[in-house]
Amino acid sequence: MLELININKNYNPGSVNELCLFKDFNLTVKDGEFVSVVGSNGSGKTSMLNIICGSIAVDSGRILIHGEDITKQKDYIRQRRIGRVYQDPSKGTCPSMTILENMSIAENKGKPYNLGRGVNKAKLETYREMLRPLNLGLEDKMGVQVGSLSGGQRQALALLMATMTPIDFLILDEHTAALDPKTAEIIMELTDQVVKEKKVTTIMVTHNLRYAVEYGNRLIMMHEGKAILDKAGEEKKSINTEEIMGIFNKISVECGN
Numbered sequence: 001m002l003e004l005i006n007i008n009k010n011y012n013p014g015s016v017n018e019l020c021l022f023k024d025f026n027l028t029v030k031d032g033e034f035v036s037v038v039g040s041n042g043s044g045k046t047s048m049l050n051i052i053c054g055s056i057a058v059d060s061g062r063i064l065i066h067g068e069d070i071t072k073q074k075d076y077i078r079q080r081r082i083g084r085v086y087q088d089p090s091k092g093t094c095p096s097m098t099i100l101e102n103m104s105i106a107e108n109k110g111k112p113y114n115l116g117r118g119v120n121k122a123k124l125e126t127y128r129e130m131l132r133p134l135n136l137g138l139e140d141k142m143g144v145q146v147g148s149l150s151g152g153q154r155q156a157l158a159l160l161m162a163t164m165t166p167i168d169f170l171i172l173d174e175h176t177a178a179l180d181p182k183t184a185e186i187i188m189e190l191t192d193q194v195v196k197e198k199k200v201t202t203i204m205v206t207h208n209l210r211y212a213v214e215y216g217n218r219l220i221m222m223h224e225g226k227a228i229l230d231k232a233g234e235e236k237k238s239i240n241t242e243e244i245m246g247i248f249n250k251i252s253v254e255c256g257n
């Protein structure tokens with residue numbers, strides 16, 4: 001279980017650009033939940049993910065994973081149990097390295113290996129077997145630089161790499177936003193498959209309201225640092241895209257956006 005308890009976060013305190021984003025923000029994510037998070041630009045979605053991953057510090061409040069307080073834990077320590085896929089695939093993969101090197105690094109996440117020891121040619125066949133079900137032909141490109149792959153191939157690889165080691169949480173930060181509609185569908189199907197297979201607790205930020213409705217078992221809408229809508233289980237199943245779009249538009253109008 002992940003718990004964000006009374007989180008407070010001010011950006012640029014004391015300056016004209018001061019922004020009080022989170023004020024006593026609370027969120028609990030139960031094990032096995034697949035939470036879709038939607039919300040307008042600037043509502044705090046990525047900041048929330050960054051707080052969970054430790055890329056930004058909170059001013060006050062506590063972050064617990066399975067009851068353990070990780071608020072002060074460094075981000076690189078947290079990464080051992082969190083897999084993250086970004087909108088920009090170059091953040092989740094190393095473009096100048098080959099698929100083999102990238103997968104080796106992903107498999108050795110958290111281990112004290114340098115790259116020389118980390119690149120594991122003995123694992124070549126294992127990696128190929130992991131890539132084959134993606135149906136993207138990546139298993140025949142082990143020596144190819146990741147930067148030369150298509151966006152979809154890279155996001156599929158990033159997803160696989162994020163879940164190669166045992167993790168408690170998978171964090172998806174608009175991971176289909178830079179893909180064409182057809183490729184985005186493929187990556188969403190793959191995401192759903194991976195989440196179900198690995199039974200990993202997942203938080204997915206997306207601007208695609210249909211994906212938020214169709215995938216996952218909980219839907220949260222953020223607005224100005226608050227979760228203004230939170231539907232899970234049967235309630236979530238009964239929501240349709242038009243309804244969510246209606247709520248989204250109503251808020252935008254009220255805020256003059």
Ligand SMILES: Nc1ncnc2c1ncn2[C@@H]1O[C@H](COP(=O)(O)OP(=O)(O)OP(=O)(O)O)[C@@H](O)[C@H]1O
Nearest residue numbers: 011012019021039040041042043044045046047048
């Ligand atoms: N490091 C930072 N320093 C100062 N302000 C920040 C920082 N990160 C985010 N913000 C501000 O906090 C607010 C929330 O940003 P955040 O990126 O979390 O929103 P978001 O919901 O993910 O938006 P988007 O949908 O555009 O990605 C914005 O007003 C943003 O400008």
